[in-house]
Amino acid sequence: MKNNQSIWAMMLILSILITGCVKATAEPTQVPTSVPPVEEPTKVPTKVPTEVPTAIPTEAEPIKLGVIVSLGDISGINGQNGALLAQEEINAAGGILGRPLEVIVMDDEMTPEKGAAAVEKLVTVDNVDAFVINSFSGVHMAQIPTLKKYGTVTIVTGAASHLCEEAIGTDADWYFHLHSWDYMQGQGQKAGWLAITEKYPDLEFGSVFMAYEEGAFGTASFQFSQVLFEDMATLSGESFKSAAMGGGDYSAVLEHAKAENADSFTWVGYAADALPILEQAKAINYAPPFFVGAPPGWPPDFGDSPLSEGVIAYEVWADALTEVSDVSKDFYDSYVDLYGSGPDNYLAALVYSAVHILAEGMERAGTLEADALITALEETEYVAPTMEVITFSPSMIIKHQAPLTPMIAQYQGGELEVLYPWDRATSELIYPFPSWEGR
Amino acid sequence: MVLILSIFFPIYAGAYPQRVATTIVMYATLALSWDMMFRSGQPSLSIAGFFGLGGYAAALTFLDWEINPLISIGIGSVFSFMIAFILGLVILRIRGLYFAIATMALSEIFRVIVINWHGITGGHSGKALPSAIFDGDSARIYWLFLGLAILTAIVSEIFQRSRIHFALTSIRNNEIVAKSSGIDVFKYLVVVFGLTSALQGLVGGAYVHSYAFISPEGSFHFNFVLLPVTMALFGGIYGTIGPIVGTVILGVIGEYLKLKLPYGHLLVYGVIIVIVILFMPKGIVGTVKEKLHRR
Amino acid sequence: MQLPGIFRQRKYQIAFALIVFVVLLVFWKPTVLIYGVQRAGLYASIAIPMALVLGVVGILNIAHGDFMMIGAYLAYWLSVLYGSDPLVAMIPVFVAMFVAGALTYKITIKHVLDAPEFSQLLLTFGLAMILEQLANLLWTSQPRKLHVDYASSSVTIGSLSFGVFEFTNVAIAILILIALMLFLKRTRMGQAALAAGQNPRGAKLVGINVEQAYLLLFSISIAIVSAIGGLFLARHSIFPLVGSSYTMRSFALIAMAGIGNLPGILFCSLGLGVAESFIMSFKGYSGWADIVFFALILLVIIIRSIRRY
Secondary structure (H helix, E strand, O other), X not given: OHXXXXXXXXXXXXXXXXXXXXXXXXXXXXXOOOOOOOOOOOOOOOOOOOOOOOOOOOOOOOEEEEEEEOOOOHHHHHHHHHHHHHHHHHHHOOOEOOEOEEEEEEEOOOOHHHHHHHHHHHHXXXXXXXXXXXXXXXXXXXXXXXXXXXXXXXXXXXXXXXXXXXXXXXOOOOEEEOOOOHHHHHHHHHHHHHHHXXXXXXXOOOEEEEEEEOOHHHHHHHHHHHHHHHHOOEEEEEEEOOHHXXXXXXXXXXXXXXXXXXXXXXXXXXXXXXXXXXXXXXXXXXXXXXXXXXOOOOOOOHHHOHHHOOOEEEEOOOHHHHHOOHHHHHHHHHHHHHHOOOOOOHHHHHHHHHHHHHHHHHHHHOOOOHHHHHHHHHOOOEEOOOOOEEOOXXXXXXXXXXXXXXXXXXXXXXXXXXXXXXXXXXXXXXXOOOOOOOO | OHHHHHHHHHHHOOHHHHHHHHHHHHHHHHHHHHXXXXXXXXXXXXXXXXXXXXXXXXXXXXHHHOOOHHHHHHXXXXXXXXXXXXXXXXXXXXXXXHHHHHHHHHHHHHHXXXXXXXXXXXXXXXXXXOOOHHHHOHHHHHHHHHHHHHHHHHHHHHHXXXXXXXXXXXXXXXXXXXXXXXXXXXXXXXXXXXHHXXXXXXXXXXXXXXXXXXXXXXXOOOXXXXXXXXXXXXXXXXXXXXXXXXXXXXXXXXXXXXXXXXXXXXXXXXXXXXXXXXXXXOHHHHHHHHHHHHX | OOOOHHXXXXXXXXXXXXXXXXXXXXXXXXXXXXXXXXXXXXXXXXHHHHHHXXXXXXXXXXXXXXXXXXXXXXXXXXXXXXXXXXXXXXXHHHHHHHHHHHHHHHHHHHHHOOOOHHHHHHHHXXXXXXXXXXXXXXXXXXXXXXXXXXXXXXXEEOOEEEEOOOHHHHHHHHHHHHHHHHHHHHXXXXXXXXXXXXXXXXXXXXXXXXXXXXXXXXXXXXXHHHXXXXXXXXXXXXXXXXXXXXXXXXXXXXXXXXXOOHHHHHHHHHHHHHHHHHHHOOOOOHHHHHHHHHHHHHHHHHHHHHHHO
């Protein structure tokens, strides 16, 4: 009796431990909830570290940049690649202020404690002069108290949750955010749709059905979209369990969408959902006029499937940009030279840009001293490989926000073509979404 | 001696080792609290649940009532205890595997409730606290967690050296015999369940205050079940030293590996677990004890 | 009023209620039945090999779902490199993973059979971690998917179109069950293995090579679940952690059916799959499907424990 029970016991424990492993590493929580009213500013003293280089260095002591990414996830690996590529370019061009740049990468392991510990280590052990942080919101929240303690100039290329903005507060001059906040992301999308419906007046865009994954990311996206699209289209939605979380059955959601027959079907989930949801849509013979996907990233082989034709995506980076922008092309070519294949994820370009922005800021300031650097960074006007001109201006709470304009892109012939903004467009819209026959 | 070392450690070490040590100490506390319940033969998988509840209670009372953070942590613990006690009265009629599933279901339910009650709890995205306890001073935070760990160790030892030890062990071995020896099995189980959950709530509250935010995924994360249980099993169960040793060893190895092998460290971690179990099936402390006894 | 004799028995009452429910579904929400059954097929296919190992060898293989993941990746690469069809690839994967399973057994599992149960679990947990991390290292966390035309094949009845490919899950599950049951009950090796599982010492006394029996069963279990990876690949994205949620589900199903009750797993999967589909079919309630999962299992376990005591 006892034997059986404890067998069971342990068995269950450990099997559940494994499920934990899934959840533990498979939950990139990027975007949480609704737009909150601005809370009172947080009263946190910002201690400004003074890394004042004494006179002109006789030996080239490197300038250290702490880069925190999630190496267990493809976005983190891309971020690291972008940072190291930038490091190479900067050093090949003579370094910063005559000193070489040294990028020190640390893994945040996608857990709050380790993320915070990474910050501590980089400041106290490595004595970094600035940070580029690419952690998810959940992890970033834990880093914020530590970052505030030291006040090192930081560019954050991740963390979309408005909660992070609240936690940082109004006094953190050293904090630069190079990513859209969750309440901003819909605005870019909406602007795109407005422009598109203007250009193609025969288009119907009166109703949208949004299938969103049931976690923080999907729920928040849906809630913000509800607010943003209010005056433009009727929005109805339903949650589903993403394949990344052990779900992957969209039949219920698709059936309801089909019954509602909206002008546009949008799904908010993860890359693992991209193809299966198309396959299930085909199986129930549902081909809405617009089939839009909004995951944080797409699977690398998505274009290979004939089902991808006509799928619309919101992206910050597309390989197609290399056709319309020299900056993009140079970035892409250098990346391929160094790593053998193109970037998988927009974070490569973003972290790359962040490192360059910091380098340029330091050059402009002529010093690493925080106040001067901050002033210099405020003057940033950097043309990124994403074709964004990056400048910093205040957002709801913080002073230095650089929003990203999501492009509206469409998979055509296996490639992701840019539709909007018009100055980056590489192709025209295919509408309506092609029928399933023959695919 | 180990105690003295661990108390004075932060004075000599920098902020980063303090952070690592804090995490290790925290997991040691959780591992130990789990083991204490497990000595009764009941595997509880509700660590994350009460950790999260304690954390949320501490954070929300801190935000709404503006009290001292330490007091709010205490409140968090009491809250966990109360909920555990009440629910324990219901589910501690179930045994073994079924009990484990029930506790897991409880944790899930707590999480879902917290998410849905977003008026109070901030829903999916949670809430930010205005500042971290002690203004984020790593040394003081470490001492806080160390204090909790020492407290848990003391409670664990009390369990080990008192009548409770016999009660729990006999319940674990054969409940029917235990009952007929006059042990009020139910009473013991509920009390132990409540106490261990209270300890988990304490840690949860401290955690929330160290990082200044609460969120469903952050506070109810499955890691808080997975890792403590693994570390306890690895180190050796049914004792005070085992879980602590297991946590320290695995924690230090894990951190070290991460620094040396940014890409493969978890793989090596898994390999180490496998190898150790192959050669030391009773967990590290268990095997060591065995060897000592044989002499 | 007296019900006709047969309906007075509890068992038949339940069966009748179920039949009524099913008929209702067919007319009211046929998709619930269709997708529920398909899903059940997948759950059962994965759970049954795990139950085999658990019931006979007595080991809970936490790495079970991860072996499926490895099988899926193997099938993926066979497809990408040699252009084979994932379903066809199931065969070489089966063979390869049979060997891999045997090796795993020899190197690791064998040694902990006599150890306390939790050590066995910790071991398989370590194995799971190794498999997951290996996959992450070699193939990154990006999800991959093959496109196969037949995966989205569908049938249209009236105004209802639904996918039919996933009925293969059901077919495979039934196939696996029948094959295993035949093997265990009819072949000498199978019977020997069963005997070894029930009473290892007694089996040894009568000359059964328990060691070999365990080895065989474990390897078969790994081989089957890895082969299923190929089937899985055709309709799902794969990524290193894709297997673990299925391990948990399988375990819960085994708990529901009772250890050693292989056919029971099929029925429990059906119940679970249809229940999940049913909940999800109501707009806005799909978030509850998870809770339903726990509730159902809890219910069955509680009922069974009440009956026992």
